[in-house]
Amino acid sequence: MRVVVGLLIALALAASAHAQGVTARFQTTSAGGPYAPRNVTVVWIEDGSGNFVKTMGRWAGQRKNYLVAWTAKAGQNDADAVSGATRGDHLNFIQATWNLQDRSGTVVPDGTYTIKMEMADSDSGTTTANHEGTFTFVKSPNPQVQSNLSNGGFINATISYAAAAACGNGVVDPGETCDPIGSCPTTCDVSADKCMPNVLVGSATSCTAQCQVELLTACANDDGCCPTGCTTANDNDCGAGGGGVAADDNSVQGGCATTSGTSLFGLLAGAALFVVPRRRKRL
Secondary structure, eight states: OHHHHHHHHHHHHHHHHTOOEEEEEEEEOOOSOTTTTOBEEEEEEEOTTSOEEEEEEEEOSTTGGGOHHHHHHHOTTOTTOOEEOOBOOSSSOEEEEEOSBOTTSOBOOSEEEEEEEEEESSOOSSGGGSEEEEEEEEESSSOEEEEEEEETTEEEEEEEEESSOOTTSSSOOTTOSOSSGGGSOSSOOOOSSTTSOEEEESOTTTTOOEEEEOOOOSOOTTSSOOOTTOOTTTOTTOOTTOOOBOSSSSOBOSSBOSTTOOBHHHHHHHHHTTOOOOOOOOO
């Protein structure tokens, strides 16, 4: 059994050592919409002529239709989009990786490609209401790293093109988040807010493992979170009236949204018990 496991790990390392790809890592900023800091974000690739190639990643729940520019290029039901949850902040970095293949699975030829980014924090109907970022890289035999980039509301961006990444060489090469494999995370710290859990993404065998915060939007029992629109009928974490912390705005409609399951009203009421007016002494 140990021999088989060792062989599988060796094969995975050998495959990753010859893998090419490009990674975009960046932070978003608010566009001034009513749902900020909650937002929906997407990253996709276009060729030198502006033709859509493939979606690198999408972080959007029910509001993905407000990603106007991406929808016009890819279509709202793009099957290639690796969908993540609607984002709850602008602090956590987003990372998207592309294996240099188009929708049909064919590796694209060498040349200049554009990484397009779009972020919406409102019910936008035009691209002018959203943030749009544009970054380019050259697919060639030579690896490239561009760092500290900012464009269109996307900041602290790093664009890494790996001509031949080498997972397991003890160096965090472009496209990797950890190396050696033993340094890669296998679990994530428990979040204080059950509606925004820390989730492990990527894998140690490809040196891409990392923890990211995701925003829960689905109604589900016993997860300690009551997203907006959920009630006691479909989510036993909800208090009277349902609600909780909304998925795409900052409203609170009752219900529980943290580890303790205590409603916001209950916390405020409890705190009020300790505020006692102080009588002044008569002189």
